Amino acid sequence: MRAKANRVAVLALLLVGVTGCAGGGRPVDLATVDSVERPAPVGVEENPAPPSTSAAPAPDCDPTRSFRALSPMPPPRQMPAGSTMKKIQDSGKLIAGVDQNTFLFGFRNPTTNALEGFDIDRVREIAKAIFGDGNKVQFKVVTSAGRIDALKNKDVHVVVRTMTATCVRWQDINFSAIYYQAGQRLLVDRASEVTSLGQLGGKKVCAAKGSTSIKTIADHEADPVPVQVDNWSDCLVMLQQGQVEAMSTDDTILSGMVAQDPNVKMAGPRFTQEPYGIGIPKENEDMVRFVNGVLEQSVASGSWASSYDRWLGRTGEPRPQPPAPKYRD
Numbered sequence: 627m628r629a630k631a632n633r634v635a636v637l638a639l640l641l642v643g644v645t646g647c648a649g650g651g652r653p654v655d656l657a658t659v660d661s662v663e664r665p666a667p668v669g670v671e672e673n674p675a676p677p678s679t680s681a682a683p684a685p686d687c688d689p690t691r692s693f694r695a696l697s698p699m700p701p702p703r704q705m706p707a708g709s710t711m712k713k714i715q716d717s718g719k720l721i722a723g724v725d726q727n728t729f730l731f732g733f734r735n736p737t738t739n740a741l742e743g744f745d746i747d748r749v750r751e752i753a754k755a756i757f758g759d760g761n762k763v764q765f766k767v768v769t770s771a772g773r774i775d776a777l778k779n780k781d782v783h784v785v786v787r788t789m790t791a792t793c794v795r796w797q798d799i800n801f802s803a804i805y806y807q808a809g810q811r812l813l814v815d816r817a818s819e820v821t822s823l824g825q826l827g828g829k830k831v832c833a834a835k836g837s838t839s840i841k842t843i844a845d846h847e848a849d850p851v852p853v854q855v856d857n858w859s860d861c862l863v864m865l866q867q868g869q870v871e872a873m874s875t876d877d878t879i880l881s882g883m884v885a886q887d888p889n890v891k892m893a894g895p896r897f898t899q900e901p902y903g904i905g906i907p908k909e910n911e912d913m914v915r916f917v918n919g920v921l922e923q924s925v926a927s928g929s930w931a932s933s934y935d936r937w938l939g940r941t942g943e944p945r946p947q948p949p950a951p952k953y954r955d
């Protein structure tokens with residue numbers, strides 16, 4: 627009896643509430659939400675001055691040609707005396723410059739806090755070849771713009787970070803043979819009809835500082851407005867918030883974003899070639915030959931393919947052949 631009376635009382639209160647809302651007040655006006663100034667990521671720059679290197683004519687070279695792989699390869703823990711690899715072996719860890727924001731290539735697994743991805747697998751293979759243990763690695767997070775200096779200053783032994791081998795970069799550092807062939811594309815809002823940079827004249831397009839992508843945007847004849855940031859994830863946030871019309875970089879990086887956010891899509895075909903190499907200090911040619919031996923082993927053993935399937939298989943694209951190594955001897 628008492629329960630029934632309580633239910634009646636609750637119903638009555640609800641009715642009062644409903645009629646009170648409907649009759650007494652106006653709906654809250656949410657229209658002003660659109661006009662809120664959204665904070666921009668730290669370090670964002672619109673229409674940046676081109677980096678000084680881009681003024682110099684690109685030297686004529688084949689950036690995909692590296693130094694011939696070491697053969698035979700030394701067994702783990704037995705690096706040749708006097709070699710760069712022996713110094714790394716004696717130091718106890720391989721120091722690798724990587725990204726922690728690029729899903730599928732170099733990112734932090736939020737559950738384990740470990741770095742994972744296709745690039746991280748390459749680092750662990752090198753460590754395994756030196757130490758017999760893929761965990762003897764110290765990761766250092768580097769931005770796109772910080773990669774060359776990290777190698778020149780010897781802060782790291784290698785950079786494995788979605789890094790395109792270019793003739794301009796070969797002037798400052800060495801590259802391994804190519805371990806993945808990417809290409810630049812566009813990322814836009816799911817509702818957008820844009821399919822090319824040519825349609826983005828006068829519109830803001832985001833990319834990371836020091837990347838090949840920002841230069842391609844800045845050099846485009848349609849004059850899109852380049853907006854540069856430190857991290858690729860900053861571009862995604864700016865796109866999600868409508869602060870830029872599009873972002874543009876390698877399809878590898880963009881496919882990680884599509885996997886994370888169903889409200890964005892890749893649009894149009896690839897419009898550049900971005901062959902990925904492992905960056906190594908200019909002086910350490912022996913290390914380049916060693917790393918090329920590791921890459922050859924990884925293709926021969928099937929670990930390149932299983933790493934591809936693990937990280938990039940989910941994109942739905944059929945697995946490509948690993949790039950055939952090209953050497954300048």
Ligand code: GLU
Nearest residue numbers: 770788789790837838900
């Ligand atoms: N692959 C391009 C580059 O090396 C873009 C990717 C990046 O910067 O991480 O500049």
